[in-house]
Structure formats: structure tokens, C-alpha cells
Amino acid sequence: MLVVMKNDATEVQVQAVIREIESWGFRGIPMPGAQRIAVCIVGNTGAVDDSRLLALDGVKETIPVTKPYKLVSRETHPQSTIIAIGDIKIGGEEPVIMAGPCAVESEEQALTIAHLVKQYGAQIFRGGAFKPRTSPYSFQGLGEEGLKILKKVRSKTGLLIVSEATDHINIEIVEQYGDIIQIGARNMQNYSLLRRAGRASKPILLKRGFAATIGELLMSAEYIMSEGNTQVILCERGIRTFADNTRSTLDLSAIPSIKEVSHLPVVVDPSHAAGRREYVIPLSKGAIAVGADGLLVEVHHDPSHALSDGMQSLYPKQFEKLMREIESIRR
Numbered sequence: 240m241l242v243v244m245k246n247d248a249t250e251v252q253v254q255a256v257i258r259e260i261e262s263w264g265f266r267g268i269p270m271p272g273a274q275r276i277a278v279c280i281v282g283n284t285g286a287v288d289d290s291r292l293l294a295l296d297g298v299k300e301t302i303p304v305t306k307p308y309k310l311v312s313r314e315t316h317p318q319s320t321i322i323a324i325g326d327i328k329i330g331g332e333e334p335v336i337m338a339g340p341c342a343v344e345s346e347e348q349a350l351t352i353a354h355l356v357k358q359y360g361a362q363i364f365r366g367g368a369f370k371p372r373t374s375p376y377s378f379q380g381l382g383e384e385g386l387k388i389l390k391k392v393r394s395k396t397g398l399l400i401v402s403e404a405t406d407h408i409n410i411e412i413v414e415q416y417g418d419i420i421q422i423g424a425r426n427m428q429n430y431s432l433l434r435r436a437g438r439a440s441k442p443i444l445l446k447r448g449f450a451a452t453i454g455e456l457l458m459s460a461e462y463i464m465s466e467g468n469t470q471v472i473l474c475e476r477g478i479r480t481f482a483d484n485t486r487s488t489l490d491l492s493a494i495p496s497i498k499e500v501s502h503l504p505v506v507v508d509p510s511h512a513a514g515r516r517e518y519v520i521p522l523s524k525g526a527i528a529v530g531a532d533g534l535l536v537e538v539h540h541d542p543s544h545a546l547s548d549g550m551q552s553l554y555p556k557q558f559e560k561l562m563r564e565i566e567s568i569r570r
């Protein structure tokens with residue numbers, strides 16, 4: 240249930256509502272909006288008797304929330320969320336482009352790619368330092384060393400940094416160095432990681448699991464938000480189907496479906512869906528056309544020697560083409 244406060248409700252009145260909710264053993268989470276503040280009740284399993292709330296000063300009305308997820312739902316937050324990091328706004332008018340190699344391999348590699356993607360218009364540099372690899376024998380990333388390189392990339396290029404945390408321990412380090420913390424598809428339901436991400440001071444980019452429904456993705460986002468971090472960006476990166484022409488099947492319908500029920504921004508990763516660089520530009524254009532708030536694209540200056548995901552990494556010139564072609568779609 241959502242308790243909507245009157246326009247002129249005071250902080251003291253909001254706190255009184257929260258205390259009343261807490262006295263029933265539930266939690267009341269303030270949801271500031273453009274016009275008014277509301278308090279979302281979480282933790283209840285059934286209907287709540289709203290008569291005591293309606294009797295409190297400053298309360299305008301109560302609205303039942305029909306979805307199992309509350310804080311991510313548009314029912315509790317009708318306006319679309321815009322996540323602002325410096326000058327960059329994710330979920331605003333313009334799609335935001337995050338690009339870079341699957342993994343940070345060396346300072347030279349990261350800086351070379353960063354300068355190129357910046358030149359072609361990317362705003363955020365993505366590079367993995369902790370890599371969740373299918374095989375334990377594959378390159379696992381440079382760890383903190385990789386994050387130090389990313390810090391240098393930010394200071395030399397001005398690009399913001401997104402990098403993945405793979406567990407609730409290394410998220411501490413990623414939080415120190417990165418501007419956005421990625422949670423990968425394999426970890427979408429790693430609840431200790433999600434809860435820790437909910438206490439992080441940085442926005443979280445949450446990728447959809449290979450076999451997760453939209454509802455499950457939103458419940459994972461709810462874990463993060465329920466711990467207090469409201470800065471969540473969702474990412475469609477393809478799901479596993481019987482189709483074997485691509486690495487995963489990009490579910491473009493996820494974008495309008497999520498936007499219908501949730502206020503959170505949604506970006507698309509065409510690279511992990513495609514698995515082959517030939518498909519990345521067309522899928523990116525599709526993503527922008529259906530309303531994605533941004534893209535997460537793998538780019539490498541020497542993909543044939545990349546330590547991970549070379550086959551799906553664009554050459555820098557192809558990235559330049561992608562940027563030109565999505566611009567005409569966007570317009």
C-alpha cells in the first residue's frame with residue numbers, strides 16, 4: 240500500500256506515518272515525488288487496514304499496490320526515474336552509451352579503447368575487473384589492479400566507469416573505484432550481493448538473468464531498493480531460448496514491458512545477446528527504436544587477441560558506425 244501525503248505535509252507528519260506502520264511490524268519507506276511525498280508500506284503479506292493511517296494528519300489517501308514488487312513499481316512512483324551522475328542522466332531524453340572491452344587487460348589496452356570510444360561519443364567506459372567466467376580456467380580479470388586502471392581511465396578521459404562486482408565481498412572494492420556497479424546475469428539472484436548493493440553509495444546496473452522473467456528481474460531490483468539504494472538501472476542482455484543463431488535471444492519486448500510496470504531506466508546490452516559482432520549494430524538500432532535508455536556495448540581495438548568475448552566485440556570503427564546509425568534512429 241502507498242500512503243500519499245498532502246502537498247503541504249510536514250516531515251513530522253511523514254515520520255508519524257512511518258512510526259505507525261512500524262508499530263505493526265512493517266516498514267514505511269518514503270518515496271519523494273515531483274508534487275508530493277508518499278510512504279510505501281513494505282513487509283506486509285496481506286491487506287493493511289488503512290483507517291488508522293487515514294486518521295493521521297497530513298495523509299491525503301491510500302492506494303493499494305497490486306504488484307508483488309513495490310518500490311520498483313510505477314504504482315508507487317509514477318514518474319520515470321532519472322539517474323544523474325555528474326552531467327549524465329540515465330533515463331532522460333537522450334540514450335546513454337556505455338562502451339569498452341569485456342575485461343580490462345592492461346593499462347595500454349584500456350586507455351587505447353577508452354580514448355576511441357570517447358572520441359566516437361560514449362559517455363561511460365565499461366570494463367570488467369572481476370569477471371564471472373563459465374570456465375574456472377578462463378581469464379578471471381585483473382581484480383583491484385584492473386580497477387586502478389579504470390580509475391586512471393576516468394582521470395585521463397573524463398569518462399565515467401562501470402565495472403562488475405561478482406560477490407558481496409569484492410563489491411566493496413568496486414564501489415570505491417567505479418561510478419556504477421554492475422551485477423551480471425549470473426548473479427541476478429545472488430541475494431547477499433543484491434542486499435549489499437542496496438547499501439552501496441553508487442548506482443547499480445542490474446542485468447537480467449539468462450532464464451529470468453521480467454517479474455524476477457524486478458524482484459531482484461526490489462531487493463536493492465528495499466535496502467535503501469534507489470539508483471537502479473535495469474539491463475536486458477538476452478535470454479536463453481531454443482534459438483541457436485545467437486548466443487542469447489535479445490528480448491526487445493522487455494523494454495516496453497518493464498517501462499509499463501516500473502519507473503526504473505532500462506538499457507540494452509546487444510553484445511552478450513548477439514555473441515557475434517555482426518549483429519550488434521542492428522540489435523542496437525532495434526533497442527533504441529523500442530525506447531531503451533542506453534546501450535552497453537563491447538568494443539576492443541584488437542578483438543582477435545581479447546582475453547574474453549572477442550567475437551562479439553566491435554572494432555572501434557564499427558562502434559563509430561553504430562553511434563552514427565543510432566543517432567538517426569533516435570532523432
Ligand code: PEP
Nearest residue numbers: 341423424425446476511
Ligand atoms: C559482461 O557484461 O561482461 C557479462 C559477463 O555480461 P552478462 O552478465 O550479461 O553475461
Ligand code: MN
Nearest residue numbers: 341537547548
Ligand atoms: Mn563480456
